[in-house]
Amino acid sequence: MTNVSMQALKVFDAAARHNSFKLAADELNLTATNVSHHIKNLETRLGIELFIRKTREVTLTKAGADLAKATSSGFSTIERALHQLVEQSKCVVVHTTSSFAAQMLIPALRDFAKLNPDIDVSVITGEHLVHDNQAITIRFGDISHIETHQILSIEQFNLYLNPNLDGINPSTVFMPKWKNQSLSEAPWSAWLSQNQMNDKQHELITYDQELYCIQEAIAGAGCVFASHSLVNMLEQNGVLTCSAHQPVSSSLGYYLPSQEVRYSQQQQIFVDWLKKQFI
Amino acid sequence: MTNVSMQALKVFDAAARHNSFKLAADELNLTATNVSHHIKNLETRLGIELFIRKTREVTLTKAGADLAKATSSGFSTIERALHQLVEQSKCVVVHTTSSFAAQMLIPALRDFAKLNPDIDVSVITGEHLVHDNQAITIRFGDISHIETHQILSIEQFNLYLNPNLDGINPSTVFMPKWKNQSLSEAPWSAWLSQNQMNDKQHELITYDQELYCIQEAIAGAGCVFASHSLVNMLEQNGVLTCSAHQPVSSSLGYYLPSQEVRYSQQQQIFVDWLKKQFI
DNA sequence: AATTATACATGAGTAAAACTTATTTATAAC
DNA sequence: GTTATAAATAAGTTTTACTCATGTATAATT
Structure with missing residues (x-):
């Protein structure tokens, strides 16, 4: 038993603006089911109907409209x-994600702090993934429907391994399998066919974070099928080395989800700097 | 990772009004720890301090004051x-609690619906227990610091049992032990001394809801040490009967927590009716 | 000056929301 | 008559909110 939750009111606010549970859900990165639950809950607690449900649309009642205002x-x-x-x-x-933070952002921040x-x-x-109007969010995902100016990188994937252990354990491949199921998988099969190989030549081990895969490769436990941005820094430092195979391109990449509210001056400076890190 | 949570902002709002985490916690029925966590969290996500902490007081920063407004x-x-x-x-x-709803409120509602x-x-x-400005809340707890007009009942406790099974299992006593740890216990030892008994004569079984204890007694598994309001209806129906011992009074009872906002007309009618149910 | 009490911080663990998936219903669109 | 879409329902999972135990600093009391 809780108070009329602010969470539910936020969801209601979005639903009222869109006159649709589904669109509200999209806006808030939720499922329509969840929106439905929240609204129902509000209605129960207030003892008053907020929406009139027709089959494919919802409209505010008088009470709902008052509350929405x-x-x-x-x-x-x-x-x-x-x-x-x-x-x-x-x-x-x-x-951002811990993989991106650890492999790219944090190491690069020294440079930002200097500037x-x-x-x-x-x-x-x-x-x-969450839509936060106050903070800058760096997301990883399918960039095929993202506007160009929001895209930070389009990732290429290839095999990387510890140069000191070259050839020792080439058949074990660590590969990310992202938790967020809406993401397409790492383009492993495309990579295989591009390099005329089949999947029987490798033993695959997946983790839900690319970071862990990379760490295994650094430790010499095998090679890692990773995106170029994340291993870039490690490659420069000689910690990992790129395999001789052809890299494969993908529709995955890093991007800045569109913001309703403008960036502040400081945020804009950061974003401008960030974009340069990928060039 | 969530958005700047509305929950946290609500807590912040209370803390700002009181200039105290503890008082905010009291208002919202939370612990000061929880308030501290929420504010910290907000500050981290916004990247700005909201309160200046001195040892026994907190004061809003400029930024905090702006947000509080x-x-x-x-x-x-x-x-x-x-x-x-x-x-x-x-x-x-x-x-309200499920015990009160099941044993008193729901059965009595027929009468209310008729009227x-x-x-x-x-x-x-x-x-x-939650402070809800919109709904009526009936609480059970220590009424010694509650104003008279908010008190619905001052409970007496006694042993009750199924009359058909009189004497069959008198040594087993079911007793509530409320989840809410701030409540004083059911006045069992006071009852024992008042009736010149000691606790070796009974085997005690506790549940966190009075309702379950009563149900055990109805089922004939033993007797129940219960408050008179909850068994009143059952006693009238002959389902349970009061033991021959002296009832013991307590500082526990049902009450209506003070509301900041006035009751609506309909709510007032309900509250007036409710008060009569205890006479 | 030593002792006690108070307000807040920190970390770890628990309980309760919030959220999702799978499935169903109703109906608009084709 | 199909298909497709928006929402509802039920059951299960995850994340968040919350608490407990403990520690720190300092004001108040002795």
Whole structure:
């Protein structure tokens, strides 16, 4: 038993704006089921219907419309304030995956700090993708429907291995299998066919984070089928070396999900810098 | 990784109003620890300090004060609207424990429906106590610091048993041991001394809900040490009978936590009726 | 000055939301 | 009559919110 949850009201607000549970779900990166649950729950707790359900559309009741007016106004007041805080902040907050943070972002941040000593960067990692209006979010995923200016990289994949152990354990391949099931898989079979190989030549081991695969390869446990951005730094340092095979391109890459709210000045500086890191 | 959570902002709002994590926690029925976590989390995600911590007080920073202004205004806009919805509603929503709902409220609701055919009552049960400005909440707990007009009953406890099985299993006693640890225990030892008995004469079995204890007694598995309000209905129906011992009084009872917002007309009718049920 | 009490922080573990998947229903579109 | 779409329902999983135990700093009490 909880209070009328703010979470539910947020979901209601989105549903009211779209007149659709599905579109609200899309906006918030949820399932329509979950939206339905939230609204139902609200209605039960308030003892009043908020939407009239027809088969393929929902419309607000009078009560729903009244509430929507309030949530819209109330939440936007709060979000405006949050955004202004972020503008004032000396600190840029970045959300991204732990693999990207560890292999690319954190090592590169030294350079950023040198260029912008007055801007602190705080990195928050997690695999679950969320639409956050305040922070910068760097996502990994299918970039085929993402607008060009939001794309940071289009990833190529190839086999990499520890140069000191060249040839010792070439048949074991570590490969990411992303938790987020909407992602297409790493382009392993495309790579195989491009290099005229078949999958019987390799023993595959998958982890849900590319980072772990790379670490296994560094440890010499086998080679890793990884994206070029993540191993770039390691390749330069001579920790990993690229196999002699042809790299395969993919529709996967890093991108910045579109923001409703504009970046603050500091965030824009960070984003501009970030884009250069991939060139 | 979530969005800046609405939950956290609610907690922040309370903390800002009180200039104290502890008082905010009290208001929201949380622990100070939890408030501390929420605020910390917010600060991390926003990349900006909201409170200046001194040893026994916290004060808002400039940024915190700006945010507090917005949350205060935003949330109150929303809560006003919620309250108006409840006023319009034909349905009174009541939060209470499952024991109280099953043994007293639901059986009595027939009578209420007869008297007020135009008011629907929706009952939501749960043991966790929450401060809800929209719904009516009936709580069970220590009433020694509750104002008289909010108190519904002061409970007396005694042993009850199934009359058909009188004497069959008198040494087994089922007794509630409430989940909510801030509650004082059922006054078992006071009852024992009042009746010049010691605890070696009984085998005690505890459940976290009084309801289960009563059901065991109805099933004839033993007797139950219960509060008079809950067994009242069962006693009248001859399902349970009071033992010959002296009942013991307690500082436990049912009450209506104070509401910041006034009851709606319909809610007031329900509350007035409810109070009569205990006389 | 030593002792006690208070407000908050930290870390680890638990309980309760939130969320998802699988399945079903109703109906609009084809 | 099919197919496709939006939403509802039930059951299960994951994430978040929350608590407990403990520690720290300091104001208040003795």
